[in-house]
Amino acid sequence: MSLVIKNITVEADGKEVVKNFSLAIRKGEIHALMGPNGSGKTSLCSAILGHPSYRVTKGDIIFNGKSILGLRTEERARLGIFLSFQEPPEIRGVSMSSFLRTIAKTHTKEKAQDTMLRISDHTKKFGLGAHFLDRSVNDGFSGGEKKKSEILQLIAANPRIALLDEIDAGVDVDSLDAMARMLKKAASQGMGMLVISHSARIFKRCAPDFVHIIEHGVRTASGTRALIKKVEKEGYRKKP
Amino acid sequence: MKQKYQYGFHDSVTPLYRAKKGLSERVVREISAIKQEPQWMQDTRLRALAIFNKKPMPTWGADLSHIDLNAITYYARASDKPAHSWKKVPKKIKTAFERLGVPQSERKFFAGVGAQYDSETVYHHIRKDLEAQGIIFTDTDTALREYPELFKKYFGTVVPIGDNKFAALNSACWSGGSFIYVPKGVKVAMPLQAYFRINEKNMGQFERTLIIADEDSEVHYIEGCTAPVYTTDALHAAVVEIIAKPRARVRYTTIQNWSSNVYNLVTKRARAEEGALVEWVDGNLGSKTTMKYPAVFLAGKGARADILSVSLAGYGQHQDAGAKVVHLAPETSSSIIAKSVSFCGGRTSYRGLAQVMKGARDARIKVRCDALVLDKRSRSDTYPTIKAEESDAIIEHEATVSNISEQELFYLKSRGFSETEAASLVVSGFFEPLAKTLPIDYAIELNRLIQMEMESNAKGA
Numbered sequence: 230m231s232l233v234i235k236n237i238t239v240e241a242d243g244k245e246v247v248k249n250f251s252l253a254i255r256k257g258e259i260h261a262l263m264g265p266n267g268s269g270k271t272s273l274c275s276a277i278l279g280h281p282s283y284r285v286t287k288g289d290i291i292f293n294g295k296s297i298l299g300l301r302t303e304e305r306a307r308l309g310i311f312l313s314f315q316e317p318p319e320i321r322g323v324s325m326s327s328f329l330r331t332i333a334k335t336h337t338k339e340k341a342q343d344t345m346l347r348i349s350d351h352t353k354k355f356g357l358g359a360h361f362l363d364r365s366v367n368d369g370f371s372g373g374e375k376k377k378s379e380i381l382q383l384i385a386a387n388p389r390i391a392l393l394d395e396i397d398a399g400v401d402v403d404s405l406d407a408m409a410r411m412l413k414k415a416a417s418q419g420m421g422m423l424v425i426s427h428s429a430r431i432f433k434r435c436a437p438d439f440v441h442i443i444e445h446g447v448r449t450a451s452g453t454r455a456l457i458k459k460v461e462k463e464g465y466r467k468k469p
Numbered sequence: 470m471k472q473k474y475q476y477g478f479h480d481s482v483t484p485l486y487r488a489k490k491g492l493s494e495r496v497v498r499e500i501s502a503i504k505q506e507p508q509w510m511q512d513t514r515l516r517a518l519a520i521f522n523k524k525p526m527p528t529w530g531a532d533l534s535h536i537d538l539n540a541i542t543y544y545a546r547a548s549d550k551p552a553h554s555w556k557k558v559p560k561k562i563k564t565a566f567e568r569l570g571v572p573q574s575e576r577k578f579f580a581g582v583g584a585q586y587d588s589e590t591v592y593h594h595i596r597k598d599l600e601a602q603g604i605i606f607t608d609t610d611t612a613l614r615e616y617p618e619l620f621k622k623y624f625g626t627v628v629p630i631g632d633n634k635f636a637a638l639n640s641a642c643w644s645g646g647s648f649i650y651v652p653k654g655v656k657v658a659m660p661l662q663a664y665f666r667i668n669e670k671n672m673g674q675f676e677r678t679l680i681i682a683d684e685d686s687e688v689h690y691i692e693g694c695t696a697p698v699y700t701t702d703a704l705h706a707a708v709v710e711i712i713a714k715p716r717a718r719v720r721y722t723t724i725q726n727w728s729s730n731v732y733n734l735v736t737k738r739a740r741a742e743e744g745a746l747v748e749w750v751d752g753n754l755g756s757k758t759t760m761k762y763p764a765v766f767l768a769g770k771g772a773r774a775d776i777l778s779v780s781l782a783g784y785g786q787h788q789d790a791g792a793k794v795v796h797l798a799p800e801t802s803s804s805i806i807a808k809s810v811s812f813c814g815g816r817t818s819y820r821g822l823a824q825v826m827k828g829a830r831d832a833r834i835k836v837r838c839d840a841l842v843l844d845k846r847s848r849s850d851t852y853p854t855i856k857a858e859e860s861d862a863i864i865e866h867e868a869t870v871s872n873i874s875e876q877e878l879f880y881l882k883s884r885g886f887s888e889t890e891a892a893s894l895v896v897s898g899f900f901e902p903l904a905k906t907l908p909i910d911y912a913i914e915l916n917r918l919i920q921m922e923m924e925s926n927a928k929g930a
Binding site for chain 1: 874875876877879880881882883884885886887888894895897898899900901902
């Protein structure tokens with residue numbers, strides 16, 4: 230089980246936003262991807278899921294040994310690749326509970342009842358009231374609620390590979406702890422993850438196996454947790 | 470073409486009687502004679518026919534130039550008289566209705582059920598305990614025979630026979646429909662349901678519904694409609710009149726799912742007296758062309774109107790829908806919410822009237838139109854008319870047009886939904902205000918219908 234990104238270059242609006250980028254995520258691995266704003270983190274995720282505005286002009290993306298570049302977004306999702314959004318859009322009039330149920334139905338053979346049990350368990354862990362699931366998807370959600378909604382969707386889809394884009398932004402400390410526990414558990418059960426953040430907050434709670442730095446669309450460094458400390462101390466910009 | 474219209478089957482029911490195609494004085498006299506009506510009704514029909522012949526085809530709305538009025542059958546009768554027991558309904562008709570889920574639904578959710586097949590009501594049933602409270606729920610022909618005074622007192626008082634060309638047509642050749650009377654203070658907890666089915670080719674269905682809710686009473690009426698898919702056109706021109714007496718509450722729900730060859734030209738109007746509340750919930754999913762603007766005349770002080778009009782137009786469909794409120798008395802208030810979705814080249818129009826007459830002081834009107842246009846081939850227009858003769862009227866009008874953004878679509882696809890599934894989901898959400906007003910079974914059915922419509926259009930497009 231692996232997602233291999235092989236020397237890809239991504240073009241959006243006529244500009245190269247990701248350049249010759251490579252990364253391999255295997256079963257159960259947690260990868261951290263850090264970089265300043267506009268460095269290409271979100272573009273990379275969009276390209277992996279096949280967003281029509283992000284064209285892969287070079288290289289390949291391989292999931293379980295097969296290229297997925299020819300697949301539509303929903304086909305990639307159904308293979309088990311999940312993307313949590315930085316700014317998820319609102320879907321008015323569709324309740325969270327029916328949305329989560331439909332997602333689960335698309336991805337797993339689990340009984341709807343069991344899915345809802347799993348989800349309500351996670352809802353509680355996030356300190357969300359039962360009425361949260363009655364609200365429309367992302368409609369009027371606070372920043373933190375949007376992230377929790379993304380995690381609940383991840384739980385419903387139960388993917389093989391999760392790309393988590395700024396999943397920690399706007400999340401309070403207690404919820405961040407709960408989120409980190411959920412992610413660690415999922416990884417221990419085999420889910421591979423790319424956790425994207427420009428803050429080290431989440432990685433203190435959910436230690437990554439590998440750390441990568443991206444700047445101007447280029448992977449500039451890779452290493453272990455020590456790299457996070459270095460970035461924290463020195464920033465991304467190389468000092469002269 | 471909609472290959473997947475689920476109710477498009479045609480039954481091999483041979484009518485007991487079928488009028489000659491086209492409309493003439495002879496046909497109208499024939500209908501009246503078969504029904505053994507009182508003279509006044511026959512005279513009314515003939516007067517209405519004269520008005521119908523005189524009035525030009527309306528050209529201000531949807532395109533009606535392709536209706537061939539001479540090719541329509543104006544009356545066809547499949548059974549002798551309405552049965553009150555499901556067992557007595559002719560077998561083939563029964564099978565047809567069973568395929569449509571009538572009357573299985575009756576046992577669970579409804580206080581009474583009526584079913585109309587082409588021109589005549591074939592089944593009518595009301596729970597005994599409700600009958601004992603004095604509630605009348607029967608077909609309109611039976612009502613004319615059995616409750617002649619009540620009938621004559623109210624028939625044509627809300628929608629005059631010459632109101633418009635198709636109201637005149639209905640008044641000339643009406644047949645079937647529901648008649649409801651709810652006595653003073655009686656509240657019917659469960660909805661009364663009626664089901665309309667066109668089976669004959671080139672058929673015209675002209676049911677006439679009359680609802681009288683007496684003082685302080687409460688009733689909810691739900692109707693559904695389907696027809697077989699033919700390549701030639703059918704016509705449905707109904708008239709619905711509601712009289713809500715002081716402090717009565719009436720809700721009238723329609724889920725219209727005619728096949729794509731039906732012209733649906735319906736006049737629906739209510740009169741709300743002092744402190745009464747009339748709610749129209751109007752869902753238009755099917756038909757080729759619909760022109761329908763449920764109206765409330767707020768005739769008594771403090772009367773209220775609540776209208777929700779929802780329409781879905783796919784390939785080859787034009788839903789020209791909306792609402793009308795006319796404030797005639799002081800302290801009256803009304804709310805109109807219109808939601809439409811057009812896709813695969815479909816067209817929706819909101820056409821509305823909000824009028825405050827002299828003397829209707831402190832009137833409040835709130836109109837909100839939301840259109841969702843899913844692709845560049847589809848179209849949506851708004852034609853609101855606002856007239857106020859009292860300066861203290863508060864009138865709000867808000868209109869929005871939206872589409873599904875690339876980001877929204879990408880989001881849903883990243884959750885594993887196909888383009889059509891994603892669009893259906895957004896449309897279901899958009900129609901949630903309608904689903905919320907429906908009994909749960911209807912709400913589920915509605916979402917299923919939306920998905921079916923979107924899928925069949927996506928395939929055919």
